[in-house]
Amino acid sequence: MSFVFDRQWGDHNERRKQERRNHTKKTVEPIAAAIVPREERKTVGVVFVDDPRIKCCGVNVYYDDKHAVKNVTLDIGRHEIVAMIGPSGCGKSSFLRCLNRMNDSIDNCRVTGQIVMDEQNINETSIDVVPLRARVGMVFQKPNPFPKSIYENIAFGPRIHGLAKDKTDLQEIVVSSLQKAGLWSEVRDRLDQPGTNLSGGQQQRLCIARAIAINPEVILMDEPCSALDPIATAVIENLMNELCADYSIVIVTHSMQQAARVSHRTAYFHLGDLIEVGKTEQLFTRPLHQLTEDYITGRFG
């Protein structure tokens, strides 16, 4: 009996020691590999994901001879929020605009490389950008509702893309888009009033509803909260969290706090190079590249 008792306690103590060793193993960071030096420009981190929604490979953006985005390779996952951060002029917006060919409207801009959705390179000149921009919607820095009624702001897209069978169908799209954008309860009684009469935060949600109404797969957001107060910003951030159940979201933001709050992965750009991309928590707490560390600790930009 005593033998059994001793053995049990012996086992118990051994187990406790082992648990402590395991615990130590789990909580103490492994000795980090040396941080990548500033001169290195090859992207480090988690560039690829399983079953990506968009696959960017060697993307370059030039404005005349200015090389604004340099050989960027990056996957955007399904149901993923990817934040793009970096100092002013590092190429975040230029890269974002590649994802729905918005750079086409800039005369001196040229984009090279592959941007693949459903095995199709959307950067080929033969691609029709109208249906592409329905699949990859965009929300801009400044809310830009059409000078039309709230209803028409949403109904316009589905109507021109032929997404509604009839008037009832169109009405359903309008209601469900406003619901998904978290605006329905605030505007249900005034759908015929101008969208421009809404507050800034409501206008931005109207623009999100407008993007949703044409059934996109991806929503691009270029500093969507920079014109909003903290309360309206929090509403949009919560909304993003809900929307990623249905869409992939790529957001350019100047706010590291916002990137940390909303995104699953964060991409850090520097002078046109994608320096590092990784799980958001890791990038902000244990960056792999010296330039990322400089930026997040406020030593640069």
Ligand SMILES: Nc1ncnc2c1ncn2[C@@H]1O[C@H](COP(=O)(O)OP(=O)(O)OP(=O)(O)O)[C@@H](O)[C@H]1O
């Ligand atoms: N139409 C243009 N013609 C010439 N150069 C341009 C044009 N648009 C952008 N650039 C340049 O390309 C570079 C990248 O600009 P971009 O707007 O993509 O950077 P960003 O990181 O989004 O900057 P910000 O955070 O200030 O908005 C910058 O040097 C910018 O001056």
